[in-house]
Amino acid sequence: MTLKHHVILITGAGGGLGSTAALALAKNGAHVILLDKNIAKLEAVYDAILAANAPEPVIYPFDLAGANENEYQELANKINEEYGSLQGLLHSAVEFSSFTPLCQFGTKEWGHTLNVNLNAAFILTRMLLPVLEKSQHASIVFTSDSSARKAHAYSGAYGVSKIAMEGLAKILAEELEAANKIRVNILVPGAVDSPLRKRAYPAEDKAKLPTMESLVPAYLYLFGSQSIGVTGQTIEAPTFHL
Template identity: 70%
Template sequence: MLLNKNVILITGAGGGVGSVAALTLAQAGAHIILLDKSIAKLEKIYDAIVAIGAPDPIMYPFDLAGATESDYLELAERIDTSYGLLQGLLHCAVEFIAFTPMALLDTKDWGHSLNVNLNAPFLLSRVLLSVLKKSKHASIVFVSDSAVRNAQAYTGAYGVSKIALEALAKILAEELESSQKIRVNTLIPGPVDSPLRTRAFPGEDKAELPPVTSLAGAFLYLFGEASIGVTGQTINAQTLHL
């Protein structure tokens, strides 16, 4: 049980990448806080974790796009009260609408995407820092996307938010490095057969892609003892040698 009794919060826990992370880390012994706006998806991953005999997770329905700062503070307070500390925070929640030219990008869609993909990770990380600092070692992981890292045309608000997210991760890593308690890294899953990939590239032959479960090793590394001392890095899951 590599992560025995570690408490890890996962946003977008009902999604493809998020659910793999939740199952993987729970099977390694972690107590998982499942955060997602979809109750049906939360119940599905909750049942899957219970079915493998892992520690019972906690379901926390939460709409990142519509939540207020007080909602985030309440979440942090509940975690502090229930557990007293936090060893991990994984930002998997993502909002992707479509590849769209900037000239046609709807203002509402722009704001919604930035709220979920950038503002929410900032707010959640900020309010949870005090709880994360109570652990001897803690890990914050931001999930980005190799398809938009070079500011490609038509990636719109999704591309802007992911590029900014990587900058946020590096800045936060530098600010926390001196304490040697909280490591902050960005994970690039690479092309995998996930629901997000299907929405973005519906005509792609998914049989040629690695399954989303291939990311399990990367999650165990980033939240396990092997990555202690590794911070401020952008890690490609497809080239990570474990």
Template identity: 70%
Template sequence: MDKVNIMQLTGKVILITGAGGGLGGTAALALAKQGAQVILLDKIITKLESVYDKIVAAGAPEPIMYPFDLAGANENDYQELADRIEAKYGSLDGLLHSAVEFSAFEPLVLHKTKDWGHSLNVNLNAPFILCKVLLPVMQKSDSAAIVFTSDSKARTGQAYSASYGVSKIALEGLAKILAEELESEGKIRVNTLIPGPIDSPFRKKAYPAEDKSLLPAMSSLNEIYTYLFSADSIGLTGRIIDAQTFKQQPTN
């Protein structure tokens, strides 16, 4: 079991999308073990319950489960989420965009319009709306962090990446714009994480023939998740951070 250092994130409130499994669930457990009060957001309740149980079993602060459909929710639903967080905690210290929608690698001409819209809703529109409604709550924190999740291959405009690739390219642009808009205040840092090839459910779906035993476990990202939401990363903003070269990343 990982050694718990409750000093790094004690008292911090962090919202995680896609928290029902994969990288979102991994991040939730890692951050909770560091003392954070995590809000688990996902549309599948059984998955939320599984992550909830793991966090409680680890002796970490009891998390909050918030069932939420990023694609089906309207702006009032998003605002209600923000209002509830503000009413319960007063502020929000972290926001991790980990939810992802991926249908398949295929030519754009074969990509279904429905899949295109659904992917953009989850991967791009939802992060935008969440940032929009949660920024006023995050600005009440002494120091807050927003972390987007991208993909090293899709972000280059790789053939056949379809709406998934388009959404990741746009997401990095959104993160950069937001980082520059918030930089002068110095209270909210915004960065983009590139997890790299990881033995995750998404990777299994996207690359089914790949030998996953050769890939790092999802828990290998625990250190970087903790870093990005802890005081150690204060001052680091507007960066695209590759998890594979994380230890060489500058901190100023």
């Protein structure tokens, strides 16, 4: 299952899941565009990909929450000019601070969380659709959260953003299905030993959790040829098997 000649943009590429996906996709031949606001983390992922003798990635420092629409358009234009098309878009960036009652949420924190988790995913997808449509087959993957989907108490803006993001993905999948060029799916990683999990559940015994590398088969499937024609689906990583 090769991803040679695939160009895939990954948001939150410096984070735990984003970097795991970037390395796995690159090892399978993809040319990955690493997008994150943390340059040091991007450089670490870049070095890991080179060390694996995978195709050299591109680092694109970008603040999803702070960027304006023109900056998003500039990103899309650069990808179009450099590659002519895009075969994959992975929304892996995430903002989560803590479990907080809604009555204690500040307006600024609420807005920032929704900007990163929801609004940025919408704007970036909209800007990149013309570039994705130039591919014979392209894949958009939104990263969700099983606990947030159940609307648990105290999940706050994070929970709301994930619920809304799943709605966005489902609507987009239906709108694009007839053209049969861009598939849109949701990946639910489940409980894995990730940096986000450490922040959310600091007292949990992480040794009992699957590693982030356990998600690699799901990433390869969603961006590989085996998932062509599969759209509007929610892939639960803990139960996923090729």
